[in-house]
Amino acid sequence: MNIEASPWKGSLLLLLVSNLLLWQSVTPLPVCPGGAVRCQVTLRDLFDRAVVLSHYIHNLSSEMFSEFDKRYTQGRGFISKALNSCHTSSLATPEDKEQAQQISVHPETRENAVYSVWSGLPSLQMADEESRLFAYYNLLHCLRRDSHKIDNYLKLLKCRIVHDNNC
Template sequence: MWSEYQNIYENLNDRRNGILLLLLVNSSLLWKNVASFPMCAMRNGRCFMSFEDTFELAGSLSHNISIEVSELFNEFEKHYSNVSGLRDKSPMRCNTSFLPTPENKEQARLTHYAALLKSGAMILDAWESPLD
C-alpha cells in the first residue's frame, strides 16, 4: 500500500517538476527576448509588415534580382555574342539607371525621407513602361 502512495506522489512530483521546468524555460526565453512573436501587425484580419521590414525585404529582393539579371546577361553574352547586329538592338542600360538612388543602406539612412519617397515614385513610374 505504501509503495502505491509513493508511486502516486512521485508521479505528481514529476508533473510538478515538468510544469516548473516549462515555466522556467518560458520565462528564460522571455528574459532573453527570444520568445516567438508575430512578424507582422494584425489589422482587420490582415498581416501588415513594418515599414522597416518592408524596406529591408525590398533591398534584399533587389540585390537578389540584380545578381540573377547579371548572371542571365552573362549567359546571354556567352551564347549570343557572335550574332551580328544583336547588340545594336538591345539596350545596354537599365531603364532606371538615370534615377538618383542611394548606393548603400548608410546612404539611404542619411537621405531625407522626402527624397527617398520621390526616388521610389520615380522608379515605379519608370517601370510602368520599361522599354520606352
C-alpha cells in the first residue's frame, strides 16, 4: 500500500502523532524506592499518582481533540452530531459535582458491571472522507469527555477517601 497516495495518510499521521504525544515525556516512577520487592505505598501516594496521570491524560486528549478540530473539521458542524453519540453516554454517571458527591462509596460492595462496547472501528475505515473525519472527531470528542469525567471522579474519590471529604 502506498501511504503517500493513500486517503488514509492524514489519519495515519494523526494516529501516530497522538500515540507519540501519549508517550512523550512519560517516565515511569517506581512504586517501591530502589526496586525493593516488599514495600508499602500509602493510599494517599497512590491517589496522588492516579490523579496526576489522569489529569495528564485528560490534557493530552483535550489537545488532540483541539488540534484535530482546528485542522480537519472547521465548518463541518460535527459538534451538533457528536453531542450524544459517545458509546459511553448510556453509562449512568453523575451530571455534576453535586450529584457525584451524593454517591456513597462502599469498596466492599460490588455491583454487576455494565460495559459499553465501542463499535466505531468500521467508521474509522470508511472510504468516504466526511464519514471518516466525523468518526475520528467523535472518537476524540468522547475520549476528551470521558477522560475529563475520570479525572474529576478520581479527584472526588481522593477527597472523600484520603481527606475524609475535607477538601
